[in-house]
Amino acid sequence: MFRDDAPALETRGLTKRYDDGTLAVEGFDLTVPAGAFFGLLGPNGAGKTTLISAICNLIRVTAGEVLIFGEPAASLEARSWVGLAEQDINLDRFLSVRETLVYHGGYFGMPRAEAEQRADEMIDVFDLRAKERVRAPKLSGGQRRRLLLARALMHHPRLVILDEPTAGVDFELRQELWRYIRRLHDEGTTILLTTHYLEEAETLCEEIALIRDGRLIARDSAANLRENYSAATLADVYVKAMAG
Numbered sequence: 001m002f003r004d005d006a007p008a009l010e011t012r013g014l015t016k017r018y019d020d021g022t023l024a025v026e027g028f029d030l031t032v033p034a035g036a037f038f039g040l041l042g043p044n045g046a047g048k049t050t051l052i053s054a055i056c057n058l059i060r061v062t063a064g065e066v067l068i069f070g071e072p073a074a075s076l077e078a079r080s081w082v083g084l085a086e087q088d089i090n091l092d093r094f095l096s097v098r099e100t101l102v103y104h105g106g107y108f109g110m111p112r113a114e115a116e117q118r119a120d121e122m123i124d125v126f127d128l129r130a131k132e133r134v135r136a137p138k139l140s141g142g143q144r145r146r147l148l149l150a151r152a153l154m155h156h157p158r159l160v161i162l163d164e165p166t167a168g169v170d171f172e173l174r175q176e177l178w179r180y181i182r183r184l185h186d187e188g189t190t191i192l193l194t195t196h197y198l199e200e201a202e203t204l205c206e207e208i209a210l211i212r213d214g215r216l217i218a219r220d221s222a223a224n225l226r227e228n229y230s231a232a233t234l235a236d237v238y239v240k241a242m243a244g
Ligand SMILES: Nc1ncnc2c1ncn2[C@@H]1O[C@H](COP(=O)(O)OP(=O)(O)O)[C@@H](O)[C@H]1O
Pocket: 018, 019, 020, 022, 023, 024, 042, 043, 044, 045, 046, 047, 048, 049, 050, 051
């Protein structure tokens, strides 16, 4: 059962070693309170996507545990509470925009009529009406990004995870995506995101975790991080933290 007094996410001693021996995440303890707007920052290869994959039960973890609103991440319930927009755009090339959304709803057990209705809503919110019958390969990059986010939201997840949602996205779409994400947060949805846009993280995220070489090195509000690192901006914090 859903408990809103539990943190949205809790990882304890989370460790992932890939089969080839790469230790991508090590002894990761992180708590993200329900309703938070939380940023996960770190350079390429730091382990952000691995961490997210573990949270979303997409990979087998080597050690430790992950709880979503108090339930094990592998449980059906926990999985239904999480919506993920992956870093790599992974849309089925044979499905139209509408089919992509409706099938996703079906996967999460939504009755057909409800899935159709929700798909309609998402199509309007993400301005995809003109493309609803079009298949993914014929969408522009920006339309694919919007569809990816729409799909992640189809089943009304309480924890939305966005892995570099604005990577390689033009200025206008970036503004637009942030507007959607901010609105979600205002509605009470917990947001966990990774981004390389430090200025945006600084304005949007209530709390930020800095991750380097698979380990958590700091976790605080942007203001406290600036103070602790005697830095003027989050970008300065980042440079110091990653060099240290
Ligand atoms: N499937 C995999 N097999 C082996 N190593 C991997 C795999 N996926 C990621 N890695 C490695 O794990 C480390 C963390 O990668 P990743 O989680 O993608 O980092 P980030 O998302 O922060 O850029 C990197 O060294 C990467 O090469």
